[in-house]
Amino acid sequence: MVKKLALYLLRYLLVFISALILFTCAGYYLFVFDWNVTMMGEIINGILITLSVTASLGFYWAADKLRRIY
Numbered sequence: 001m002v003k004k005l006a007l008y009l010l011r012y013l014l015v016f017i018s019a020l021i022l023f024t025c026a027g028y029y030l031f032v033f034d035w036n037v038t039m040m041g042e043i044i045n046g047i048l049i050t051l052s053v054t055a056s057l058g059f060y061w062a063a064d065k066l067r068r069i070y
Helices: 002-032 039-069
Strands: none
Touching: 002 039
């Protein structure tokens, strides 16, 4: 029973972290970042946004896997 509760809480924690990463990344690039930089700056920031979204999807995938198992 305790294990099931811990996995349930872990699942929601992973979903929360996923949403936090996604909204933080989107908010930064929509409201703070200025795209008027050099081409290298655009490439670096494009890679960073891709990595952030991938990390967010990874956390969500892990939470979904926990939901399917338990």
